[in-house]
Amino acid sequence: MYTLEKITFLTEQYNQLIPITQAVRDVAARSQIRSGWVGVVTLHTTTGILVNERVECLEVDIQEALERLVPEDHPYMHARILPSYGSTAGNPTGHLKSMLTGNHCLFPLHEGEMVMGEAQEIYFCEFDGPARRTVVISVLGE
Secondary structure, eight states: OEEEEEEEEEOOSSSEEEEOHHHHHHHHHHHTOOSEEEEEEESOTTEEEEEEEOOHHHHHHHHHHHHHHSOTTSOOTTSSEETTTTEEOOOHHHHHHHHHHOSEEEEEEETTEEOOOTTEEEEEEESSOSOEEEEEEEEEEO
């Protein structure tokens, strides 16, 4: 069996970590699949999917680490007029932060429950907001 759902939402900040674990669990439960895999993928190149512990201080540390690795004031090649777009590309940091966090995660599904570590949280990472964003959640199994 296979099911796929999209969740769409509006982000509120330029850089933002949004917990989505419960939404992913809800999709897995609605699928009625008992054993298999749950995949989460963002559909945007300036966003990410991250799995880590959900504590406010760590969220701040993650964002600050990404800012140190990918500073806004660097002279990026992507921050220039792109003839193919007909405008300025002003989001190089979003693309690079997305590359660092990745765009997906995968968890086993056993007896209808996602198998996750006790402290694990799935985050949607916004790196070029605010914007309307979509995440795809797929469940595959039996």
